[in-house]
Amino acid sequence: MAKGKSNKKNVVRSKAALRETSGELAVVGAMSAAVGVDQLKTGAAELGVARDLNRASKATAVRGAADLTRGVDKMRVGTRVSQVGEVVTAAGVADLAQGAAMLEAAEDAAVIANLIKELGQDEIAQGMELAGMAGQMRAVHDVVEMLGMSQLSDFMGGMTTKLHAVAVYNIIRAQETRLLSAKARGVADGVAELGINEEAEGVARLAIGQQAVAAGQMVALSGAIQAAEGIVQVEESTAMGEAAGELAEMGVASVAEGAHSVGVAEATVATAEALAEAAE
Helix, strand or coil: CHHHHHHHHHHHHHHHHHHHHHHHHHHHHHHHHHHHHHHHHHHHHHHHHHHHHHHHHHHHHHHHHHHHHHHHHHHHHHHHHHHHHHHHHHHHHHHHHHHHHHHHHHHHHHHHHHHHHHHHHHHHHHHHHHHHHHHHHHHHHHHHHHCCCHHHHHHHHHHHHHHHHHHHHHHHHHHHHHHHHHHHHHHHHHHHHHHHHHHHHHHHHHHHHHHHHHHHHHHHHHHHHHHHHHHHHHHHHHHHHHHHHHHHHHHHHHHHHHHHHHHHHHHHHHHHHHHHHHHC
């Protein structure tokens, strides 16, 4: 009788221990489930951030590649424009030099024209003087002829004719010299005009060339800045991609841990329920 009561007490105690263990396991299972759910949420959030970061990385890479390409193109175009500007500038300098040389040649031609003009004036003076002398000798010739000095008259007549011919030749030559002087003056004026036009073209080309060089340098500088920005964006894209990969790994790990925790929680709860049933 006493032994039966003792066994009954032991059974009661065993069921109570089972119920206590079941309760504890249920609490542990609930806590494990909560932890697992949090881990799953954390993993999902991490995967979402990784996905967004990966998209941003790709978009940044596209922008960076585009900026880099456009920047390099700008640098190439700017360099070509600067080179063209340098060629135009050199042409302008050459035009200025040619214009200066033409103006100098025009001055020399003008000096020559003046000298020729002065020679013509000297020839006219000499011709008129000789003509005067021929007239005087003609008068003397007439007087000598009237005096009957035939030999002297013939001599002076010949000299008069020669002086007259030389005078006429000098006057005609002076006229030709004046025409030559006028032509030389015309050539000098024409060369001077060409020199002025050449210098004007040189100044214009020099200004255009310098502007082209400056514009090319600005475009090249803008291209270099844009290319540098593109490189930075590509580097940022790489860093973002690496960060996205790390976050994705962390998210997968969190999801795996959460799933494991939930699985453990389910097993723990199932064990607690089984113990509770056994304790009834």
